[in-house]
Amino acid sequence: SLRPHGLEGMGVLLYAAKSTGLGVQSPLCSFGQILLCGPHPCDLLSPRRVDVLVMTPWFAPIIWDGTFDSAILDAQFRDTTIGLTVFAIKKYVVFLRLFLETAEKYFMVGHKVTYYVFTDRPADVPQIALRAGRQVVVLHVGSYRRWQDISMHRMEMISNFSRQRFLHEVDYLVCLDVDMKFSDHVGVEILAPLFGTLHPGFYAADRQSFTYERRPLSRAYIPRDEGDFYYAGGFFGGSVPEVYRLTTACHQAMTADQAQGIEAVWHDESHLNRYLLSHKPSKVLSPEYLWDERMLQRPPLLRKLRYVAVPKNHGEIRNR
Amino acid sequence: MPPPAMHCPRLALGLGFCLLLGIALCSLWVYVENWLLVSYIPYYLPCPEIFNMKLQYKEEPSQPVAQSQYPQPKLLEQKPTELLTLTPWLAPIVSEGTFNAELLHHIYQPLNLTIGLTAFAVGNRYTHFVQHFLESAERFFMQGYRVHYYIFTHDPQAIPRVPLGPGRHLSVIPVPGPSQWEEASMRRMEAISVHIATRAHREVDYLFCLDVDMAFRNPWGPETLGDLVAAIHPGYFTVPRHQFPYERRPVSTAFVADGEGDFYYGGAVFGGRVARVYEFTRGCHMGILADKANGIMAAWQEESHLNRRFLSHKPSKVLSPEYLWDDRKPQPPSLKLIRFSTLNKDTAWLRS
Numbered sequence: 001s002l003r004p005h006g007l008e009g010m011g012v013l014l015y016a017a018k019s020t021g022l023g024v025q026s027p028l029c030s031f032g033q034i035l036l037c038g039p040h041p042c043d044l045l046s047p048r049r050v051d052v053l054v055m056t057p058w059f060a061p062i063i064w065d066g067t068f069d070s071a072i073l074d075a076q077f078r079d080t081t082i083g084l085t086v087f088a089i090k091k092y093v094v095f096l097r098l099f100l101e102t103a104e105k106y107f108m109v110g111h112k113v114t115y116y117v118f119t120d121r122p123a124d125v126p127q128i129a130l131r132a133g134r135q136v137v138v139l140h141v142g143s144y145r146r147w148q149d150i151s152m153h154r155m156e157m158i159s160n161f162s163r164q165r166f167l168h169e170v171d172y173l174v175c176l177d178v179d180m181k182f183s184d185h186v187g188v189e190i191l192a193p194l195f196g197t198l199h200p201g202f203y204a205a206d207r208q209s210f211t212y213e214r215r216p217l218s219r220a221y222i223p224r225d226e227g228d229f230y231y232a233g234g235f236f237g238g239s240v241p242e243v244y245r246l247t248t249a250c251h252q253a254m255t256a257d258q259a260q261g262i263e264a265v266w267h268d269e270s271h272l273n274r275y276l277l278s279h280k281p282s283k284v285l286s287p288e289y290l291w292d293e294r295m296l297q298r299p300p301l302l303r304k305l306r307y308v309a310v311p312k313n314h315g316e317i318r319n320r
Numbered sequence: 321m322p323p324p325a326m327h328c329p330r331l332a333l334g335l336g337f338c339l340l341l342g343i344a345l346c347s348l349w350v351y352v353e354n355w356l357l358v359s360y361i362p363y364y365l366p367c368p369e370i371f372n373m374k375l376q377y378k379e380e381p382s383q384p385v386a387q388s389q390y391p392q393p394k395l396l397e398q399k400p401t402e403l404l405t406l407t408p409w410l411a412p413i414v415s416e417g418t419f420n421a422e423l424l425h426h427i428y429q430p431l432n433l434t435i436g437l438t439a440f441a442v443g444n445r446y447t448h449f450v451q452h453f454l455e456s457a458e459r460f461f462m463q464g465y466r467v468h469y470y471i472f473t474h475d476p477q478a479i480p481r482v483p484l485g486p487g488r489h490l491s492v493i494p495v496p497g498p499s500q501w502e503e504a505s506m507r508r509m510e511a512i513s514v515h516i517a518t519r520a521h522r523e524v525d526y527l528f529c530l531d532v533d534m535a536f537r538n539p540w541g542p543e544t545l546g547d548l549v550a551a552i553h554p555g556y557f558t559v560p561r562h563q564f565p566y567e568r569r570p571v572s573t574a575f576v577a578d579g580e581g582d583f584y585y586g587g588a589v590f591g592g593r594v595a596r597v598y599e600f601t602r603g604c605h606m607g608i609l610a611d612k613a614n615g616i617m618a619a620w621q622e623e624s625h626l627n628r629r630f631l632s633h634k635p636s637k638v639l640s641p642e643y644l645w646d647d648r649k650p651q652p653p654s655l656k657l658i659r660f661s662t663l664n665k666d667t668a669w670l671r672s
């Protein structure tokens with residue numbers, strides 16, 4: 001019911017200007033609202049995916065196709081800059097072209113992206129045509145003799161550069177393996193303070209058969225009756241402060257292990273799993289976000305394959 | 321030499337006219353200011369520093385969880401989950417079975433949080449509800465955490481002394497008495513935002529704003545904590561959105577067009593981090609003021625404005641109707657554990 005007040009006209013003048021500034025929507029904004037509502041109404045009684053778990057017991061969403069609306073999320077992450085770290089050491093530079101070209105097609109399209117390419121061979125970094133708002137930053141780093149050391153020292157390098165550089169340049173960091181390519185949309189649905197990805201080989205396994213480090217001497221040790229998921233070392237990330245904390249902790253743990261003369265069974269991946277057990281991720285990415293078609297049969301529950309392994313000859317590519 | 325005024329009589333006249341006009345406008349403005357029936361918070365509150373910070377999602381560092389035994393999460397669900405557990409913008413929808421209470425306790429306990437709870441007992445009918453509300457809160461609300469109840473009332477004497485557990489406090493906040501019920505419910509957003517800015521930001525980390533004519537039936541714990549939390553209204557979760565009782569008149573700031581809407585949220589429960597609740601209630605209040613100035617009151621008063629705001633500023637966590645239930649409705653099997661609901665018929669005598 002309308003309640004009579006004086007000064008209706010004056011009121012419109014006084015508050016119309018202020019209202020939009022505060023985000024109170026005037027009717028004129030309703031056209032813009034269409035983007036914010038999404039095509040599918042929210043129906044509490046109709047879960048979108050009934051074949052998989054979409055939320056962990058600590059409320060972290062598990063990202064599967066069909067659970068999220070990109071239009072709403074893109075609007076929420078409108079002013080976000082995403083940093084992507086990738087290591088192309090020694091012969092691994094050959095993977096960069098396909099990696100970057102497919103990233104241009106599928107990774108965070110429409111948002112500002114900075115690719116941080118860590119390499120010992122800056123001259124071999126290919127020139128890729130980039131969309132607007134995206135840039136490649138080549139970081140010249142040293143290499144190690146053993147591929148295990150190269151893999152593990154990624155943690156140290158990300159930690160150092162996070163503090164020195166990434167903190168001031170990007171909002172989120174996504175830390176990826178380079179011997180992969182993007183094959184479908186990977187967007188802001190993955191962004192969270194801290195996220196990990198389900199390893200494609202273990203998403204259906206019991207925690208006892210996860211390949212955690214099982215020797216108590218190691219800092220990465222996880223007992224047989226503990227563990228949520230087996231996370232993959234090739235796809236993790238979060239806000240810069242959180243990734244800094246994670247990589248620093250993992251690097252310190254690996255250094256401590258080295259002093260004890262022990263190396264975790266899956267190197268940085270073991271330490272990542274130890275960290276994510278005690279520091280629960282705020283989002284978990286389904287195996288859609290990391291898959292290997294040659295090693296695994298694709299099950300029906302994977303509606304999309306977004307980031308997949310590129311065939312490589314291990315003997316040839318490592319240690320050269 | 322003749323003085324300049326005589327030399328340019330038109331200039332003098334023009335200046336004099338401008339002066340008179342200026343004085344007239346000033347007096348008109350002062351007159352109008354005094355005549356405004358709306359009392360509104362000055363646009364720039366003396367806000368504490370935290371509100372001047374760029375309110376990005378400044379997350380607290382994730383604390384390590386103490387080891388606790390719990391079953392492994394089952395990724396491949398064989399039984400279909402009955403309720404939606406994630407909104408399309410990936411906010412959790414909280415219901416029994418979606419969370420592990422012990423695990424959450426291990427995560428939140430070490431943070432030494434204080435949770436605030438506001439309730440408005442304005443009007444003689446409402447002061448009667450306070451006793452039962454507080455007693456049930458003592459039993460079920462945030463057990464094991466520090467809690468601060470803020471009871472807003474026009475009649476502090478009418479607020480009963482309810483024994484409180486350790487680490488739990490109560491403050492009575494006097495507010496002016498209402499002339500009508502609608503008027504009272506429209507001032508809640510203002511009262512909460514002023515209260516946060518002047519006091520609650522220093523005392524609590526999270527704040528929930530609940531209706532007082534309700535009671536807790538089962539545990540309400542840290543599963544409800546989030547940056548900005550809304551609850552689904554029990555009357556509309558089975559209904560398509562074009563039937564939601566949104567405000568449908570475009571002239572109102574609470575207007576929601578046909579074809580828009582996520583859920584219909586209940587005005588009786590909302591909350592979150594205290595800074596977010598401040599922004600939220602202030603935004604709603606500004607919308608209410610704009611409507612007041614335009615001589616319109618939204619269809620469901622504050623609830624309409626709350627729904628409008630939650631549409632553009634989506635909640636980071638949504639509570640299922642377990643957290644806001646109407647006891648007059650038959651409980652559907654999909655809702656396993658009713659935690660907060662209207663007073664049922666047995667206690668209707670309290671209302672008279």
